[in-house]
Amino acid sequence: MTNGKRAGKPQGVVLLAGSCMPVLAATLITPVLPSMSEYFASTPGAAALVPLLIGIPALVVAILAPFAGSIVDRFNRRTILLIGLVLYALVGTMPLYLDSLYAIAASRLAVGVAEAAIITCCTTLLGDYFAGQRRNRYFGLQAVVTALAATVFFALGGALGATGWRTPFWVYAGSLIIFAFMIPLISQPVGDGRARSERVALPPIPWARIAGPCIVAVFGGIVFYAVIVQLSYVLTGIGVSATAIIGLASALASLATAAGAISFRRLARLQAKLLLPLGFVLAAVGLVVIWIAGSSFAAVLIGAIVASAGTGILLPTMLTWAVAGLSFDERGRGTGLWQSAFFLGQFLSPLAVIALTGIAGALQPALGLLGVFSLLVAAVIFVTLRNRSSTDFLR
Template identity: 50%
Template sequence: MLGAVLLSPVLPRISEHFAATPGVDVLVPVILTIPALFIALGAPFAGAIADKFDRKRLLIVTMVGYAISGTAPLYLDSIQAILASRVLVGICEAAIMTCCTTLIADYWSGPRRIRYLGLQTLVTTVAATAFFALGGLLGADSWRTPFWLYAVAALAAIPMALLLWQPAAAHHGDPHHGERRPWPWRTLAVPSLITVAGGVVFYTLIVQLSYVLDGAGVSDPAAIGGVTALMSLATAVGAGLFAKVSGRGARVLLVVEFAVSGLGLLLIFAAGAVPVIVAGAVLTGFSTGLLLPTLLTWAVNRLPFAQRGRGTGLWTGALFLGEFLSPLLVGGLTAATGGLGPALAVIGVASLVLAGLVVTVLTVPSAPLNAVPAE
């Protein structure tokens, strides 16, 4: 999450610096998006390593690797070398996200697990808003300056090494402790597929809202930043309320979340007035704030300790595959429909259709999320 929001404000300055590089208009945006692709590809493998060896050790090592690869553009002077460093950032981030979520599920169960998984989304959203503003502030001096923030990961690794612990499988009541468990493909097939779609919906406005506002006549960066912050606040509120609504089943929550997200996107398409666009963005932000912890809890609660790393890795990979596909899908739909507004409308309708499929076709449990036993 850090890279996408931290570097967005300085992309134009990176383009200027590498203006003589062939294909710079394509390569510079890839600096932003390529970590998401390698999170999607790397997270399942990170989960397998976490299950086989040691979650905590993998987390600490990749935090240091994240700091090293993240700060590499401070001294690299080739866009190809910077892209290679961003690939390493994605691989490290895949392990970090998988291990963090797996450890949350290992450390807590029941209502406490629900609360911390919701808190994870809330903190990520608030941090994203802060880093977006910080990236613009630091980038005023030089496009390289924001990359210094990656060094914080190395500092954070110190208290993590001291305070976190590697949980033991025997403490989780796993009767198959010591046995090699297969990959949880069947368990996570439906949650992962829905999560890919959820990732597309979640990231659509994160990427496209500034373009929507610009098309509506809002060109002031401060105003665009304010609306983006308001949407992020709505996302944080939704994530913060997740623990209170987790007594509902995944089926009920997903229907509401996808339906409200779809209505928000359709509202943005239908509106010409900026206040209505803001209302649609807030509506979509709030519902996606609930959506992510719903999908994550549904997936993680079904996993025993021995499969939790791989299962969490599969879910993380699915989410970031959705993030990577989101701008590509919107770009293709924009070309096919003749505008960004109609493209958002198509995604809105697809979100409503998915809500209907959750009710009628897809196998989604209706049992309360906070009542599912965790091993």
Template identity: 50%
Template structure:
């Protein structure tokens, strides 16, 4: 559901920009339709994590799924940009609960590290494959006008119903651990989470650069802004590449995390560099595929690096903090990209600059991996 919130409307962003062109600061506010839910996740996911630790997982998840349908479809009937942004705040609250609970449940359900890492990788595969469908669907429905794609948010009800019958609260070992620690105040493992959270903030930014900007990059090559089929097709291909990267993680999850992070950021750097250096639509397509493959490998690598070893009683709040960092990066993406675009004189060079920053992070993780091997 959170990936639906961020990708469904990317093919119609140029239409929204045209529809609300007369609104003051529309060039910032329209991309915020995608980014505002991420801000709310960043602000409230830690609180959702504390609720998860104290009150349980399933009931919060089911309630959020049903509320998500109402909030997500609200723009179908709205023609005011500020009202649409308000509805997206509620979408973000639901997403904070959904994403935090789902990731926490995966860690709860699967205790063996290799199996847990496999399912964390599959989480990214499923969400990116869903994103591929939603991007293509958003582009196809956008032909009928920008209101139409928002109907897709009703799908959360379809998913929520089997959740009621198939999900369960964690039992056995997890509950025994929680009970045993009940008399002790649980502290957030800041020493363990500090560096992963900082890197995740940057990773969330690089992850969403192309998700948010790909439609504008495609239009910048000469494609009409109402050609949502072409825009959606390019975004869908990039999303498939993200799924491919996540599938690769399932095969290499036993490798050291610094190595996986170095490869993930490195592929992002190569792809964004191609967008800057290769002219026209081919450069956008090639660059988006390569960078998105890196993003697919990067996301589960960040999750497992940060969360796979936290204790049961810390999982909800730790997962909430991780979600806060990742989606905080997403929220900052349009703001940072807007500033970079103005500073360097165009979107393509701004994307190239972000690729350069990703390359620096890749090199740092590569050196960390080398130092670790030498020490061993």
């Protein structure tokens, strides 16, 4: 509810648009990283620092999201969201004029602060505005829209990057367009009807309810981003050098993620105790296919599509499982904790693959090993949740 009025499609659409901002930060500048590495070649530590420009915002979100959740539970969600969007534009465009790699890295830290506010508020407000199947629909759409946005941002970053590595950073100013639409459309939810001044203290965080979803979200984040980050390296490793082919393969994998997320609306009745294992099993199968594909481009692509379809199911399932049973006064902190766990998984994903590569000896076997772990996690989740009631999932 928005100030006593029923929320509708305009509110849902603008919140989904806001949810794309963290995806933009993770994908837009990926195509220009080689150009940045060349530009800053004389800067000490550039070889390690330039690739980390992608992961720095995710690490900041992982650290700050729980605090952002506490803030949005205690203060006005709308105000925090609007401030976050303005900050995102200001700090996101700083590399347009900064000429120090270290200063750019610092600006990426600030982007992470803005992201933590934006994604926590957008997801919390979706949970506030909608309930039951409508909430499931919008959480599913959130995964769909962000997956499709990733495909668009990859292509847009590459196209703009052809004119110089700084050019893609102009896109961060697009958050001001979303800001302009949110001003008339988004209002502070009514909540439970008590005046904010009457809320002396927030209820304690329901750790028993949120701990399991957060633990699963860390591993889910690692698996979710494994294909996104590693597919281009796998294709390069098997001899695919054409940028257009690699881009097409990445786009198809992103579309598979979107398709998996779209299916969530119809599959939600199966509940988290079945959907979580299903998502991890599909991801495991896809990763193992990539492992045994050898130098076959077609087999690698099939594996990436299957794994991405699984992660597309996982994302809205994990999120809905985490927030469906939380009250209004718990939802901001619960959402923040879940976002923190998922973004921590995003940051850890390349590090986990590096560690597994050290064990397995090569990238494709490392992804296969991650698939084996995914299968084990699916089995543990199924055994743990099979006898539990999941009525909160559709509340």
